[in-house]
Amino acid sequence: MTDYQLVNEVLARYLRAADHRDPKSMAAVFWPDATVHVYYSGAGSDELLGAMEGADAIGAAVENGMVPHPDLGWSHHTTVNPIVTIDGDAAEYDAQFLVYSALGIARPADGWPEGTSGSQGSITPIESGYVTTSLRRRDGEWRIQRHVIKHDLLYVFPGA
């Protein structure tokens, strides 16, 4: 595997950890002294909304900083069109991001109405913006050292 593939894979694992609200998988893609900064950039300048330090705190944030999935609900965290630059044991990953919320409809007890076809429920894009991610390779393994999220829309942390 090339470093390009490995770096993309770290981000792919980060995104799936967010989908699954899985603290361990999330912590595992960050170095112990990593940082995450979350900004709102939709009004022309960057406003800091939140910051985290340390892989464990970053992992815990999928439970205490994200809206939980409702019943029959799920989410997809995605990045697209990354620009990846690698310089020895350091890499920069710059991408657009989009988050989708899926909300299903349960199968009716007496079956679907005649003529029903396709997916039953709705999928809504709920977040978008840009990420800038600095990765470091230590002992042959790439992980995130510094992760900056810039939201297009104001993001309100649960319980804030």
Added chain:
Amino acid sequence: MTDYQLVNEVLARYLRAADHRDPKSMAAVFWPDATVHVYYSGAGSDELLGAMEGADAIGAAVENGMVPHPDLGWSHHTTVNPIVTIDGDAAEYDAQFLVYSALGIARPADGWPEGTSGSQGSITPIESGYVTTSLRRRDGEWRIQRHVIKHDLLYVFPGA
């Protein structure tokens, strides 16, 4: 081209074949003894919704297992953030997927109202989930051997 690129290209061709509801293009990316399994995973466990065996049957399913496009309608089948692992003549492709439905508005016979601008119609995300795809290389060509689709939302096959 690297194997990484070739494997990504097989999936890209698979997705376009689904967009185009094109049985021949769809069959062409699967080996003759390939299998497809479709699951619903939105309620916490995997429920098998359908299975197909053989490239021809898989190709035919774009006509008998997918909702046809309406007039001025189209769809986009996409995968994002793949994790690709290659081991000799075998490859594993693991990705998120999203499907979009586009429905256009026809140009009015007397032209658009003054001030109209941008795209005329709507685009709706209709399906999402994960795919896990096993590819094999035979005689220098990569194709899909086994393809597993896990839907976030219950999917009802047309005519089911």
Added chain:
Amino acid sequence: MTDYQLVNEVLARYLRAADHRDPKSMAAVFWPDATVHVYYSGAGSDELLGAMEGADAIGAAVENGMVPHPDLGWSHHTTVNPIVTIDGDAAEYDAQFLVYSALGIARPADGWPEGTSGSQGSITPIESGYVTTSLRRRDGEWRIQRHVIKHDLLYVFPGA
């Protein structure tokens, strides 16, 4: 960096230039004699909607040919599942595209209502289709020579 990465990066910069409505960044990814053709393909055949020639004209089109962002609004131009073929100093890039419009809600003067969480505003997919892009390498630099956009939905240029 491989040519595959470099070609993908040119497209990523093109897409961000469209997000930012930035004429200079847009012109910078096209060769001086480049062309752009925009088609509507949603009714079964290709209808030419517009054409541009020259990097400066293409750059200017982000201001005179695209709908401006409203206050608290933004857009994301994305491509997915590219098929990239490289032959010496020529490359072909073929992808699906999706454009999203984000529209934020301002923070209320007296704060968010109790229980508010997550992103505040809406994100709507507004354009989709396919791009076919021919790139050329000159003096070691990849840029776009010819770019064809095929919209699923009729696109009305502002002021048209």
